Amino acid sequence: MSDLKLLYQDDYLVAVHKPSGLLVHRSWLDKAETQFAMQMTRDRVGKHVFPVHRLDRPTSGILLFALDSLTARQLSLAFAQHQVSKEYLAVVRGWTPSAHYIDYPLKEELDPIADRFCDPDKPAQPAQTWLQTLAKVELPFAVSPRHPSSRYSLVRLRPHTGRKHQLRRHLAHLSHPIVGDTTHGDGRHNKFFREQFDSHRLLLLHHSLTFHHPHLQVPLQIRTELDAELQTVLTHMGLF
Template identity: 30%
Template structure:
């Protein structure tokens, strides 16, 4: 079992580089989840840290954990108030028109016994706004930086598919599954302001599967 990489650490917070494929909660079919690994992230503290926000199982990168209930409440409020800067990188499975823009598509959850649940653009749904810009184009794929203002479930995945015209590479729900490829989304940066304390800033390196597609990020 690989050691979890810690990107930021102090007395009330940890930011880890969550590996792709590691779910936050125990899967119904069984298997390891982040919850099984929280004890190793105590790092001398009495309490296990708790995730403040969520990343999909396939999504890699910056995940904030709080070391005590008061910090958890403050951080959750910062996310709710949209004070947190979140920057994601995604490989879009096709050419993207233009170099930058903003997608504003409200989202609603639907479900069926046959297909399970998913999010769809819906006028009566919850407001969802994502700013984006193209970083690179290669072999018909597009590396896009996403800056979501809101934090709706599957927001970037739906906005890529419905707002940019192509889903994220490997997305089995909003695009097309690709053998041996996860949904190519990475939480690259996280910035959380704190009153009376230094701002939390964390950056997760570009994953190997992004690099294998020929994408790099200039320092």
């Protein structure tokens, strides 16, 4: 696992590039883990940091922290009120449409321990994602016994809501699961990428984050580059 890369810092907030596989903070889900993005960022900048949004463990890319509790509350509210524009890049199975608006409500995914007091009958919540296809490729490998070759797409995703695992679940709903998704994806294609490209991760990158700075009162866009592993996979696939 690579170290955190510092993307942006001022007197109020800091943004880093989180590698795939790194937890944001300590969790009972993996009590044996010793490295966390929150503590690593704190050590990097020399002061306490406050998380303001989620980034799943297998997802890489931009992770934003506040440097004080007031800024944390302001940014958390901006995320909750959909005032932050997020953009992701993903490799998915199949050839996706050139552009598509996914409007598919999602029931909350409950953990049997952490969410044991939550209502399992809570109705599905609205969830919307904008998809744009950036590139397509057909590889001469019969991953599925029904097809002599295998098709993949590189897509840009802009979630308009922030439901748990929204992008992974929306792409699975379209029958275009994200490669490397062990929960909602296709095991045959995940296995193919491990064996053919030595790729053992979810091919999902939080690429761009745009919001209004709560103190400087200016628009701020933070962007990151492709992970080295993701770039290597795309190059071998002919998508980069």
